[in-house]
Amino acid sequence: MPETILEISHLRKLYDDLRVFEDLSLTVHEGEVIVIVGPSGCGKSTLLRCINALEDIQGGEIRLRGEPVSKENRNLQSIRQKIGMVFQNYELFPHMTVLDNIMLAPVKAQGRKKEEVREEALDLLKRVGLESKADSYPRQLSGGQKQRTAIVRALCMHPEILLFDEVTAALDPEMVREVLEVILDLANQGKTMLVVTHEMQFARAIADRVIFLDEGRICEEGTPDGFFDEPKTERARKFLNTFTFERKGAKN
Amino acid sequence: MDQEFIAEYIPLYREAAVLTVKIGFAGIAAAILLGLICEITDYFRIPVLKRVVAVYIELSRNTPLLIQLFFIYYGLPKLGIHTNAEVCGVAGLAFLGGSYMAEAFRSGVEAIDAIQEESAYSLGLSRFQTIRYVLLPQALTISAPALIANVIFLLKETSVFSAISLMDLMFTAKDLIGLYYSTTESLVLLVVFYLLILLPVSILGSVMERRLRYAGFGV
Structure with a gap:
């Protein structure tokens, strides 16, 4: 059994009166790619935000390699450095060039040498086909290029786990592919990842394990083939049906 | 128009302009x-002080500078603080401008999406680093026009x-007219010098x- 990287146990999360998670547990092993799917409002994004302590939790525990992830932990900053997060709307820093966006945290937060970080950043940019954009500002990039930059920015921190929060939801269809290919490539390199997505074909291709979240509970969990071909629960079947279309009348 | 008159009094206006600029910029820097x-104070929600600031801002924005100056010029001596008119001018401008500057800074800070801050935190930057490298440069850029x-x-x-009998440009003009x-x-001359x-x-x-619009402020 590979080593456990992330362990969520009995997570409880409330927004005022709204119950998001009552008792959610999930274990992520090293090198595993977990895809989380589910209807909107089921808590997918909130779960990722909890893992990064961007949200307060009301009960349970989240541990990264045994160390608690919480706002009370004095080491939160260094834990967050081990958790890479990619947001739906990129969240690049608009006043910095692509290269500065990538270098900021490794240099300032991790205290690494500028030259070494620059070299790595340029190398990573080259791998995602953006070597010519190093000195561009985010506003000069397309959505897909921005998202690839955001992925490189997360990667440059050498995170133990990467969280992808609907990273293609804001993109034009043609740009979706270039971003998903980068993520697929990371999966092939054995990176540990938690991916929230609405791209079902992509989910099937990349996942080691699919988790179907509904109303804050893990409704179903399984291998991608098992989940997509023979969902066990009625709820999952209904959800998957929303992605297929059928025309009742004859086509002439 | 009497050109001789103008030529004769240009130096007087120049002196007044220097005074105006001196007090003006000192007051603006203080503001x-x-x-x-x-x-x-507002951003870090410092208790008590935050309330004081809120009262000050309303007081400062909703009273005319002239009246603020009168309070400072005639009021301070009654409290036992004796200064000259120049210091009162700087203080008055700072009192009026402080609230406007605060509001300009606030609009800049508030215009930045909360998720930018979260993005910085998720990269493991500290609160200070987040303010210094991510929030402040963006806020200043947004605030700059204001x-x-x-x-x-x-x-x-x-x-x-x-x-308050400061011999500034307006004083000089009124004096000469009188x-x-x-x-x-x-x-x-007054218009030209302003x-x-x-x-x-x-x-x-x-x-x-x-x-500033796209300035990087260096990393």
């Missing part, structure tokens, strides 16, 4: 500092300084705005 302190407009506004407000009935010449002060500030302001 920026005060505004920054107010915004920091800050520059405030500078120009405050420089123009200096025209009420004559009320002495020689030279209304046209005195007023033309333009000489304000136009460069205005032009410099727009250049700075353009530069």
Whole structure:
């Protein structure tokens, strides 16, 4: 059994009166790619935000390699450095060039040498086909290029786990592919990842394990083939049906 | 128009302009500092002080500078604080401008999406680093037009300084009109000197705005 990287146990999360998670547990092993799917409002994004302590939790525990992830932990900053997060709307820093966006945290937060970080950043940019954009500002990039930059920015921190929060939801269809290919490539390199997505074909291709979240509970969990071909629960079947279309009348 | 008169009194206006600029910029610098302190108090939600700032901002924005100056000029001595008119002018401008500057800074800070901050935290940056490298540069860029407009506004407000017998441009013009009935010449000189002060500030302001828009502030 590979080593456990992330362990969520009995997570409880409330927004005022709204119950998001009552008792959610999930274990992520090293090198595993977990895809989380589910209807909107089921808590997918909130779960990722909890893992990064961007949200307060009301009960349970989240541990990264045994160390608690919480706002009370004095080491939160260094834990967050081990958790890479990619947001739906990129969240690049608009006043910095692509290269500065990538270098900021490794240099300032991790205290690494500028030259070494620059070299790595340029190398990573080259791998995602953006070597010519190093000195561009985010506003000069397309959505897909921005998202690839955001992925490189997360990667440059050498995170133990990467969280992808609907990273293609804001993109034009043609740009979706270039971003998903980068993520697929990371999966092939054995990176540990938690991916929230609405791209079902992509989910099937990349996942080691699919988790179907509904109303804050893990409704179903399984291998991608098992989940997509023979969902066990009625709820999952209904959800998957929303992605297929059928025309009742004859086509002439 | 009497050109001889104009030539004769240009030096007097120049002196007054120097005084206006001196007090104006000292007051503006103090106002920026005060505004920054107010915004920091507000941003970090410092208890009690935050309330004081809120009261100050309403008081400062909703009373005319002339009345503020009277309170400072005639009120401070009654509290046992004796200063000269120049210090009162600087203090008055700072009191008025502080709230405007604070509001300009606040609009900049509030215009940044909360998720930018989260993005910085998720990269493992500390709160200070997040403010220094992510929030402040963006806030200043957004605030720049409002800050520059405030500078120009405050420089123009200096025209009420004559009320506390500071020999500024307005005082000089009124004085000359009173002495020689030279209304046209005195007023033309007044306008020209105000333009000489304000136009460069205005032009410099727009250049700075353009530069700041995408400035990186270095990493």
